[in-house]
Amino acid sequence: MKEARSTSVAPCAEGGMRVRDRIFRTARELFYRQGIRAVGVDAIACGAGTNKMSFYRSFASKDELVAECLRAQVTEYWERWDASVAPHAGDPRRQIEAVFESSMSKSCGEDACGCPLSNAAVELREDTHPGHEVIRSYKSEVRRRLRQLAREAGASDAEALGDALMLLLEGSAMTRLTFAGRGGPIVNSLSAVKTLLDAYLPAKRKAASVAAKKNRPARSAKAAEAVR
Amino acid sequence: MKEARSTSVAPCAEGGMRVRDRIFRTARELFYRQGIRAVGVDAIACGAGTNKMSFYRSFASKDELVAECLRAQVTEYWERWDASVAPHAGDPRRQIEAVFESSMSKSCGEDACGCPLSNAAVELREDTHPGHEVIRSYKSEVRRRLRQLAREAGASDAEALGDALMLLLEGSAMTRLTFAGRGGPIVNSLSAVKTLLDAYLPAKRKAASVAAKKNRPARSAKAAEAVR
DNA sequence: TACATATGTTACCGGTCAGTAACTAACGCA
DNA sequence: TGCGTTAGTTACTGACCGGTAACATATGTA
Numbered sequence: 429m430k431e432a433r434s435t436s437v438a439p440c441a442e443g444g445m446r447v448r449d450r451i452f453r454t455a456r457e458l459f460y461r462q463g464i465r466a467v468g469v470d471a472i473a474c475g476a477g478t479n480k481m482s483f484y485r486s487f488a489s490k491d492e493l494v495a496e497c498l499r500a501q502v503t504e505y506w507e508r509w510d511a512s513v514a515p516h517a518g519d520p521r522r523q524i525e526a527v528f529e530s531s532m533s534k535s536c537g538e539d540a541c542g543c544p545l546s547n548a549a550v551e552l553r554e555d556t557h558p559g560h561e562v563i564r565s566y567k568s569e570v571r572r573r574l575r576q577l578a579r580e581a582g583a584s585d586a587e588a589l590g591d592a593l594m595l596l597l598e599g600s601a602m603t604r605l606t607f608a609g610r611g612g613p614i615v616n617s618l619s620a621v622k623t624l625l626d627a628y629l630p631a632k633r634k635a636a637s638v639a640a641k642k643n644r645p646a647r648s649a650k651a652a653e654a655v656r
Numbered sequence: 657m658k659e660a661r662s663t664s665v666a667p668c669a670e671g672g673m674r675v676r677d678r679i680f681r682t683a684r685e686l687f688y689r690q691g692i693r694a695v696g697v698d699a700i701a702c703g704a705g706t707n708k709m710s711f712y713r714s715f716a717s718k719d720e721l722v723a724e725c726l727r728a729q730v731t732e733y734w735e736r737w738d739a740s741v742a743p744h745a746g747d748p749r750r751q752i753e754a755v756f757e758s759s760m761s762k763s764c765g766e767d768a769c770g771c772p773l774s775n776a777a778v779e780l781r782e783d784t785h786p787g788h789e790v791i792r793s794y795k796s797e798v799r800r801r802l803r804q805l806a807r808e809a810g811a812s813d814a815e816a817l818g819d820a821l822m823l824l825l826e827g828s829a830m831t832r833l834t835f836a837g838r839g840g841p842i843v844n845s846l847s848a849v850k851t852l853l854d855a856y857l858p859a860k861r862k863a864a865s866v867a868a869k870k871n872r873p874a875r876s877a878k879a880a881e882a883v884r
Numbered sequence: 885t886a887c888a889t890a891t892g893t894t895a896c897c898g899g900t901c902a903g904t905a906a907c908t909a910a911c912g913c914a
Numbered sequence: 915t916g917c918g919t920t921a922g923t924t925a926c927t928g929a930c931c932g933g934t935a936a937c938a939t940a941t942g943t944a
Contacts, residue, residue, distance in 0.1 A: 447891065463781050465693045469932060480933080482891060490932065542778065549833045550770065550778040553691050567834040571841055591841035592824070592848035599827030605777040606795040613799055613819035620820035623855045624848065675921065697902060710921060712903065 448486040450476040456497045460544050464494055464551045494548070495558035501544045502566045508534065509573070520581035521625055524574070524593065528621050536600050536614050543601035570594060581629050589628040596620055676714040678704040684725045688772050692722055692779045722776070723786035729772045730794045736762065737801070748809035749853055752802070752821065756849050764828050764842050771829035798822060810858050817856040824848055 445453075454476040458467040469490050473483040487493040512530035516522040535543050549563050574597075575590030583589040600617045607613065673681075682704040686695040697718050701711040715721040740758035744750040763771050777791045802825075803818030811817040828845045835841065 461781070463693075463779060465691075465779070466781060468930075470930085479892065479894095481893080481935095484933065485891080541781075546830055546833075547778045549830075550775045551691060551693070553689070553694060553769075564834055567831070585847075588844045588847050588851075591844035592851070594841045595824050595827030595831065595845055595848060596820070597827065598830045599823030599825065602774055602777075602826045602830050603795070603823065605774075606792055613822045616816045616819035617823055619813075619816050620823060620852065623816075623820070624851060627851045627855050696900075698900085707922065707924095708903080709905095709923075713921080718902065 447476070447478050447482050451478065451483055451486055452493075452497070452500075455493055456500065456544075459494070459497060460547075461541065464548060491558055494552070495562055498545060498548055498559045498562040498566075502562060505535075505545075505566070506569075520577050521629055524577050524581065524625065525618075525621065527574075527577075528593075528597070528618055531597060532600065532614065532617055536604050536617075538610070540604055541608075542605045543598070546598060546601055547605075570597070578628070581625070583628040584630075585628060589624060592624050592628075593621065596624075675704070675706050675710050679706065679711055679714055680721075680725070680728075683721055684728065684772075687722070687725060688775075689769065692776060719786055722780070723790055726773060726776055726787045726790040726794075730790060733763075733773075733794070734797075748805050749857055752805050752809065752853065753846075753849065755802075755805075756821075756825070756846055759825060760828065760842065760845055764832050764845070766838070768832055769836075770833045771826075774826060774829055775833075798825070806856070809853075811856040812858075813856060817852060820852050820856075821849065824852075 451472060455467070455472045458472060458475060469483055470480055472493075473480045476483075487496070508530055509527060512526040513523045516526055534540070541547075545563050545566055548559055549567075552559050552563075554560075571590065571594050574593045575586055578589040578593070579586035596617055600614045603612045603614055679700060683695070683700045686700060686703060697711055698708055700721075701708045704711075715724070736758055737755060740754040741751045744754055762768070769775075773791050773794055776787055777795075780787050780791075782788075799818065799822050802821045803814055806817040806821070807814035824845055828842045831840045831842055
C-alpha cells in the first residue's frame with residue numbers, strides 16, 4: 429500500500445492566515461484530493477507550513493478535524509444551494525435545474541473528484557466516527573429538499589421525482605472519480621434531469637409556479653450544452 | 657481514528673477450503689464491510705483462521721490481493737449481468753429493466769453497503785495502484801453496455817439514455833452507504849428507470865425489438881413494487 | 885519593562901502497518 | 915520409507931500512525 433503521501437506538499441503559507449485556518453484549509457484540500465485515511469496529521473501540518481504540535485493546539489484530534497471539515501463542507505454546500513435557488517423563487521422547476529447546474533459546475537467540475545461527503549461516507553465506516561452523523565443528516569436534508577422542490581413543482585409523484593434527482597446527483601459526483609476530465613456520463617446529467625422533469629411535471633409548467641415570467645429556457649439550454 | 661478492527665473476527669474455517677481461498681473470501685468480505693484501507697493483512701489472515709505468513713505465501717502483497725478481489729468482483733458482476741439479460745434476448749428495454757432489477761436486489765440489497773468497485777475508487781486514489789485499472793475498465797464497460805442497450809432499444813438519444821441509466825446505477829449503490837436498511841432513495845430507482853425509458857424510447861416499443869411477444873409488463877411492474 | 889498569547893522545535897510514547905526469516909509440523913503420494 | 919507440498923509458529927524489521935511533554939522563541943500589549 430504505497431503512498432505518495434510523504435512527498436513534500438507545497439505549504440500554503442497564505443500570508444496573513446492564522447495557523448488554525450491554514451491547517452484547516454490544507455486538511456480540506458488534502459482530504460478531498462487524496463482521501464481522508466490516506467492523509468496523516470503530519471502531512472497536514474507540514475502542508476500548512478507548521479508542525480504537528482501546532483496542529484494539536486488547534487484541534488483535539490484528527491477525527492474532530494475531519495468532522496469539522498465535513499461540517500464546513502455542508503455549510504458551503506447549502507450556501508451554494510440557496511444562492512442558486514434564490515433567483516428563481518416561485519419557479520420550482522427552474523430551481524431544480526439551477527441546483528443541478530450549480531452542482532455540475534462545482535462538485536462535479538473539471539478538477540473535482542467527487543463529493544467530499546459521499547467520499548467520506550465510503551471511508552468512514554465505523555458509525556462511532558464524529559463525522560458520521562454530519563454525513564447522515566446532510567444526505568437526509570438533500571433528499572428532503574429535492575422532494576420538497578418536486579412537490580412545489582407539482583410533480584405527479586414528488587417522492588419518486590425527488591429521489592430520482594438525488595440518485596442522479598449522487599451518481600454524477602461518484603462517476604467523477606473514475607471518469608476524470610470532461611468525458612464521463614456526467615455530461616448527460618442535466619439532460620436526464622430535464623427529461624425527468626418533463627415526465628413528472630405537468631406540461632407547460634402551469635404548476636404551482638407563481639412567477640412564470642422568470643422562465644429562461646434559452647439560458648438553461650445553453651448551460652446544458654456548456655457541460656458537454 | 658479508532659478502529660473496531662482489532663476485535664476478533666469470527667474465522668470462516670469453511671471446512672474443505674484451501675488457505676488461499678479462505679483468505680480470499682475473508683478479504684473480500686472485510687474489504688466490503690469495513691473498507692480496504694481499514695482492514696489490515698493481519699486481520700484478514702486471522703479472520704481466515706490462519707496467519708500472516710500463510711497470507712504472503714498466497715499473495716504477493718496486499719495491493720495485489722486487493723486488485724484480485726476487484727477482478728473477481730468484476731467477473732461476478734458480468735456473470736450476473738449476462739444471466740439477467742439472457743432471458744430477454746431481443747427485448748432490449750426489458751433487458752435494461754432486468755439489469756436494474758438484478759442490481760437493485762443484490763449490490764443494493766438489504767445488507768449491502770454500496771458497490772465494491774465504486775467504494776474502491778474512493779479509497780484507492782493513487783493511480784499507481786494495481787486495482788485502479790480494474791475499476792476504470794469496469795466502469796467504462798458498464799457505460800458501453802448501457803449505451804449499447806439503449807441503442808438497441810431504439811432510444812432517441814442512446815448516449816444520453818445510457819449515461820442517465822449509469823448515473824442512476826452509481827447513485828443507487830452510493831446512497832446505500834448512508835441510507836441503510838430499506839428506506840433510502842433507492843426505493844425509487846426502478847421507477848426512475850422506467851420513466852426514462854418511457855421518455856427516450858419510441859412508444860409501444862415497436863423499436864428494434866424483434867421478439868416483442870416477450871413483453872411482460874405486469875411482471876416488471878410487480879418487481880418495481882416489491883422494492884418499495 | 886513585564887506579561888500573555890501564539891507559535892516553533894525536538895524528542896518521545898505506544899501502537900499498528902506491510903512484509904520477511906527461519907524453523908517446525910502435518911499430510912499426500914510414490 | 916522418503917520426499918515434496920502445504921501450512922502453522924514465532925520473532926523480527928523499518929516505517930508510519932495519532933498523540934504528548936517540555937522547552938524555546940516570537941510578538942503584541944499594558
